[in-house]
Amino acid sequence: MTVRTRFAPSPTGYLHIGGVRTALFNWLYARRHGGQFVLRIDDTDAARNRAEAVKPILDGFDWLGIDWDEGPTKDASGDSFGPHKPYYQGQRNDKYVAAAMKLMAAGLAYPDYTTQAEQDTRRDLAQRLKKAYVHRGSNRDVAPEENLRLYKEKPAPVLLRVPEGEKVVFDDHVRGRVEVSTDTIRDPALLRAPNADGVTGALYSFATVVDEIDFGITHVIRAEEHLANTPVQLLIYQSLFYKALDPKPPEFAHVPLLYRNGKKISKRDLPPLSADEIAKLKACGWTDEELKGRDDLNLATVAYYRELGYIPAALINYLVRLGWALNATDEIIPLETVIANFDTKDVTKAPGNFDEKKLFWVQAEYMKKLSAEEKLVGSLPYLLRAKLVVDPVPDATRAFLLKIAEAAADRIKLFSDFVFYAAPLLKDAPNYNPKAVADKIAKAGVADRLKAFAAELKALEPFDPPTIMAAFTAFAAKVGVKPRDLDGSVRVAVTGETIGFGLPETLALLGRDKVLRRIDTAAAMA
RNA sequence: GGCCCUAUCGUCUAGUGGUCUAGGACGUGGCCCUCUCAAGGCCAAAACCCGGGUUCAAAUCCCGGUAGGGUCACCA
Numbered sequence: 146m147t148v149r150t151r152f153a154p155s156p157t158g159y160l161h162i163g164g165v166r167t168a169l170f171n172w173l174y175a176r177r178h179g180g181q182f183v184l185r186i187d188d189t190d191a192a193r194n195r196a197e198a199v200k201p202i203l204d205g206f207d208w209l210g211i212d213w214d215e216g217p218t219k220d221a222s223g224d225s226f227g228p229h230k231p232y233y234q235g236q237r238n239d240k241y242v243a244a245a246m247k248l249m250a251a252g253l254a255y256p257d258y259t260t261q262a263e264q265d266t267r268r269d270l271a272q273r274l275k276k277a278y279v280h281r282g283s284n285r286d287v288a289p290e291e292n293l294r295l296y297k298e299k300p301a302p303v304l305l306r307v308p309e310g311e312k313v314v315f316d317d318h319v320r321g322r323v324e325v326s327t328d329t330i331r332d333p334a335l336l337r338a339p340n341a342d343g344v345t346g347a348l349y350s351f352a353t354v355v356d357e358i359d360f361g362i363t364h365v366i367r368a369e370e371h372l373a374n375t376p377v378q379l380l381i382y383q384s385l386f387y388k389a390l391d392p393k394p395p396e397f398a399h400v401p402l403l404y405r406n407g408k409k410i411s412k413r414d415l416p417p418l419s420a421d422e423i424a425k426l427k428a429c430g431w432t433d434e435e436l437k438g439r440d441d442l443n444l445a446t447v448a449y450y451r452e453l454g455y456i457p458a459a460l461i462n463y464l465v466r467l468g469w470a471l472n473a474t475d476e477i478i479p480l481e482t483v484i485a486n487f488d489t490k491d492v493t494k495a496p497g498n499f500d501e502k503k504l505f506w507v508q509a510e511y512m513k514k515l516s517a518e519e520k521l522v523g524s525l526p527y528l529l530r531a532k533l534v535v536d537p538v539p540d541a542t543r544a545f546l547l548k549i550a551e552a553a554a555d556r557i558k559l560f561s562d563f564v565f566y567a568a569p570l571l572k573d574a575p576n577y578n579p580k581a582v583a584d585k586i587a588k589a590g591v592a593d594r595l596k597a598f599a600a601e602l603k604a605l606e607p608f609d610p611p612t613i614m615a616a617f618t619a620f621a622a623k624v625g626v627k628p629r630d631l632d633g634s635v636r637v638a639v640t641g642e643t644i645g646f647g648l649p650e651t652l653a654l655l656g657r658d659k660v661l662r663r664i665d666t667a668a669a670m671a
Numbered sequence: 672g673g674c675c676c677u678a679u680c681g682u683c684u685a686g687u688g689g690u691c692u693a694g695g696a697c698g699u700g701g702c703c704c705u706c707u708c709a710a711g712g713c714c715a716a717a718a719c720c721c722g723g724g725u726u727c728a729a730a731u732c733c734c735g736g737u738a739g740g741g742u743c744a745c746c747a
Contacts, residue, residue, distance in 0.1 A: 370742075372741070399676085470683085473684085473686080497684095505697095506697055509709095614706080643707060643708080644707055
């Protein structure tokens, strides 16, 4: 049997990391077993602007490298590919209605004419008795032919006829054995009553089951919030398999929810972009307008990580590791290793708290493993957006950037960081950070010292890091200034910032002329 | 409230009856290295929710509390 898993996002316009983690578990399970991973779009709510709402989700998966074997086409046009297309629920409604009618004909489903008022009364009564209200609809025990006839005449919601006095049992991959009495399960609605346009829509649980049978899904891996409606769905499977040949419901694995600060991750508790992040994005060319238009840029969406320059593999590593461990010690785990070892049965049962600090650490670890060349390639889109380089990057510029990448080394944690280190060297003049100038330049004696140091540099041969380093040390000793203080003033003079990579490397990369000119400018500011 | 799920350092986790004076990692604090900032090295503080059993022996099994959470729609 080929393993077939699925992930079914609703078209919301952005890809949530909680969803990514669930999708990832599905994807890993399929890949581990050489099976298929299918994507289905749950848009039973009628999709206005479908492409707009689906595209970011598809783009997110694409960026992460989570590929789907069947599902919507990448352009989000509404087309699908794969043997069971379409994969948009909105385009599959006929199947749901047909399936429900079959159930009704078989006496397994029925129209419910119980009024809302009546239901409310029963619910209140049950509540007063401190008992659960288990809804059973009006025409439960009416003959199928009669129900079919009535339904044609007067459509109503269609309910499943839940058998009484039975037990639904299933073995969840992560929860273990789950047993529920059917006496606690209300007759679930399969189909809505027709809307004003006469369209009869399927409800989630029903559409899901119909699709999953149709798609041949063998393993349903989804968030724990669905645990409670699994028995209901199992009942639907049972009914749909009525008189079928060799049916078997899929296996289930309910993975824990993603939390943050001990609570379900929710949009309103998410911090807004920090001043630091905003500065970073702006340095990369973002305008205030653009930032305002992107309320999806928060740490719960993949777009956020993409724009800041995270490595997809790092995000994936962090997300799998949250809720699953390879062994007692490993944190950084190559994807192949994860694929070779992942099992839903090893997923932890308790909810996992999302910790952006640890994610950042994982990201830094991945970045450290990249060569300077790879860092450059990954950072190019950000440099381009910042308008620090032009599109085909000239060879000379590229070589220069490579040197910056080498010098910046592990200081680059995000691809967008490259912009910070490169900007002062690429621009004609640095942006002088006012605070840096106040702290390091605008002090008594600094101007003279800078000029004196410039004089030393004027004749220095060769103008390379070791020679500059030697001159720097010698000069500091000669004038009796602490190396760290000398570093501070010179650094701010040539880059405008107090932090950066090695000063000798910075000066050498800039070249003697620019260094002298900038020191001159800075000395005038003192 | 009914039904269901969960419970090891602040956080992610290892642990499946003895090797646990509970291991690793992030974060935090300290020290070292040092031209700023990173990186790196060393050290430290920090947990088995509580109460009963079972057993020679329990973080591990059972029961009961407690605390969190999910779900109870003609939402998904």
